[in-house]
Amino acid sequence: MPTAAVAIEIDCIEKSYGPRRAVDGLSLEIERGEVFGLLGPNGAGKTTTVEILEGYRSPDAGGVRVLGCDPVADGPALRPRIGVMLQSGGLYPGIRPLEALQLFAAYYDEPDDPQRLLELVGLDDVGRTLVRRLSGGQYQRLSLALALIGRPELLFLDEPTAGMDPHARATTWDLVRSLRADGVTVVLTTHGMDEAEQLCDRIAIVDHGKLVALGTPSELTNGQTSNDLRFRAPTGLDAAGLATALRLAPGAVVELHPGEYAVSGEPTPALVADLAAWWRDHDVHIGELRVGRRSLEEVFLRLTQEGRP
Amino acid sequence: MSAVPPVSTTVTSASAADARKATSRRRARGVMAQTKVELALTLRRGESLLVSMLIPLGVLVFFSKVDAISSVKDPVAFLVPGVLALAVMSTAMVSLGIATGFERRYGVLKRLGSTPLSRGGLLAAKTLNVLVIEIVQTVLIVAVGAALGWDVTWRVIPALGVLLIGTVAFAGIGMLMAGTLRAEANLAAANALYLFLLFTGGMAYPLDKLPGVAETIARALPAAALAESVRGVLDPGRGFASGEFVVLCLWAVAMPLAAARWFRWEE
Numbered sequence: 001m002p003t004a005a006v007a008i009e010i011d012c013i014e015k016s017y018g019p020r021r022a023v024d025g026l027s028l029e030i031e032r033g034e035v036f037g038l039l040g041p042n043g044a045g046k047t048t049t050v051e052i053l054e055g056y057r058s059p060d061a062g063g064v065r066v067l068g069c070d071p072v073a074d075g076p077a078l079r080p081r082i083g084v085m086l087q088s089g090g091l092y093p094g095i096r097p098l099e100a101l102q103l104f105a106a107y108y109d110e111p112d113d114p115q116r117l118l119e120l121v122g123l124d125d126v127g128r129t130l131v132r133r134l135s136g137g138q139y140q141r142l143s144l145a146l147a148l149i150g151r152p153e154l155l156f157l158d159e160p161t162a163g164m165d166p167h168a169r170a171t172t173w174d175l176v177r178s179l180r181a182d183g184v185t186v187v188l189t190t191h192g193m194d195e196a197e198q199l200c201d202r203i204a205i206v207d208h209g210k211l212v213a214l215g216t217p218s219e220l221t222n223g224q225t226s227n228d229l230r231f232r233a234p235t236g237l238d239a240a241g242l243a244t245a246l247r248l249a250p251g252a253v254v255e256l257h258p259g260e261y262a263v264s265g266e267p268t269p270a271l272v273a274d275l276a277a278w279w280r281d282h283d284v285h286i287g288e289l290r291v292g293r294r295s296l297e298e299v300f301l302r303l304t305q306e307g308r309p
Numbered sequence: 310m311s312a313v314p315p316v317s318t319t320v321t322s323a324s325a326a327d328a329r330k331a332t333s334r335r336r337a338r339g340v341m342a343q344t345k346v347e348l349a350l351t352l353r354r355g356e357s358l359l360v361s362m363l364i365p366l367g368v369l370v371f372f373s374k375v376d377a378i379s380s381v382k383d384p385v386a387f388l389v390p391g392v393l394a395l396a397v398m399s400t401a402m403v404s405l406g407i408a409t410g411f412e413r414r415y416g417v418l419k420r421l422g423s424t425p426l427s428r429g430g431l432l433a434a435k436t437l438n439v440l441v442i443e444i445v446q447t448v449l450i451v452a453v454g455a456a457l458g459w460d461v462t463w464r465v466i467p468a469l470g471v472l473l474i475g476t477v478a479f480a481g482i483g484m485l486m487a488g489t490l491r492a493e494a495n496l497a498a499a500n501a502l503y504l505f506l507l508f509t510g511g512m513a514y515p516l517d518k519l520p521g522v523a524e525t526i527a528r529a530l531p532a533a534a535l536a537e538s539v540r541g542v543l544d545p546g547r548g549f550a551s552g553e554f555v556v557l558c559l560w561a562v563a564m565p566l567a568a569a570r571w572f573r574w575e576e
Binding site: 054055056076079080082084086088089090091092093094095099102103104106107108109146150 | 422
């Protein structure tokens with residue numbers, strides 16, 4: 001079957017809220033077994049798109065197929081096969097984590113073990129604490145465990161690590177990687193470029209409800225060589241003097257932020273050598289040196305800032 | 310472009326029946342688990358128990374002991390039907406409505422919408438939750454009434470049917486407010502409406518104590534319609550209150566329809 005490898009088809013969907021067009025002709029195909037990231041600034045239409053795929057809203061135009069189903073019309077057939085983590089909320093304040101997992105387990109035919117999931121997300125010590133007493137990060141981890149309780153084929157995570165501490169974030173990333181190894185398709189939205197770069201097989205960058213870039217993290221950052229060189233060093237270096245030493249125009253070296261310098265110039269081996277010589281002569285200890293490839297964050301900012309004041 | 314999902318076309322009728330059976334078993338299991346949790350959450354909310362259990366019993370004991378309704382020959386026989394109606398109002402309208410309003414606020418209703426527990430399953434669990442609480446209330450009220458000297462009659466059985474219709478009407482009102490107002494506004498409105506209907510419902514004192522126009526208005530409202538209908542069934546001397554019963558049935562049809570029409574699952 002030609003569509004067996006496709007988990008999600010999005011065909012030119014549009015969705016408006018009053019005069020505001022949240023999604024504007026978006027088309028995408030997400031393959032089975034991939035971790036797919038939807039990236040975009042606030043209000044880019046990420047959540048609206050995900051909620052159309054989850055069956056919460058219908059597009060004004062265009063159509064979607066999720067695991068071969070129409071998420072609204074075939075909802076009863078589709079819902080046992082998907083797991084959903086909302087961007088916020090979704091839990092009874094008066095319930096206990098273990099109780100919530102046991103409740104959700106009863107909705108599915110072959111649920112995962114509530115106690116096992118509780119341990120997996122690191123909540124076993126608060127299994128009997130009321131949800132309203134959990135921290136923001138613990139709440140998110142419980143939402144994640146609840147999304148997994150039905151052993152979904154397809155998992156939607158809307159900003160899963162927002163509000164998590166670095167440790168919980170690392171746990172979540174490991175969890176997503178192991179789900180991927182088990183063949184689960186994951187669709188996640190995020191603001192975190194590091195998260196997208198670390199986790200996603202492919203990334204779609206959306207802005208104003210439109211697709212502006214699509215590819216693997218390395219496809220998105222390759223071929224995006226930038227003509228400058230950046231380094232971190234103590235604040236207050238003599239930028240003009242450095243420019244002169246590098247035989248560049250006096251304005252070619254600027255301190256972008258305190259301690260972060262940009263050198264505009266072809267990053268030739270000779271330029272790098274001259275720069276290193278200047279550091280040696282001035283006893284400058286640098287923190288970081290980056291040249292050439294743009295980071296995903298730079299690609300993202302460049303793509304989503306075009307046409308903005 | 311989109312292929313037909315590889316089920317349902319080739320399966321035999323026997324396995325289709327098995328699949329249907331499995332689906333209904335799963336639904337029943339989900340509804341039972343949901344009901345259990347809804348009941349546990351209700352018991353954990355002290356203020357909701359206060360409204361549904363203590364206030365009706367308090368009204369029953371207070372007004373039967375304090376000589377406030379001296380125009381009534383048998384105060385307890387007058388109060389028991391009114392308090393049964395009050396209990397239904399507090400559980401089906403106030404407790405259900407406020408809890409549902411906050412579940413909507415916290416995104417619980419939205420989250421449940423993407424699980425295999427259907428909206429029908431959720432409503433079934435909420436209905437069972439209300440009925441269980443109402444059964445406990447009814448038993449307690451009848452027991453306290455008997456202790457206060459009320460003659461328990463077999464007429465309690467048909468009265469349960471009338472209370473059930475009242476439950477439908479008040480649950481409709483509670484859900485209509487829960488699904489349209491912000492959670493805090495819903496909380497205030499449900500409590501205000503509860504007090505207003507308690508005073509104008511002929512529950513703690515006879516309706517004819519109200520000034521003329523107020524009495525006419527009160528008789529068109531669901532609280533008086535329920536209290537008078539139950540009273541008509543429980544007290545053979547008064548006779549069946551057919552006018553009030555028709556009013557009650559109208560509320561029981563109109564309110565759930567309005568709730569179904571305007572209820573929003575997300576705030």
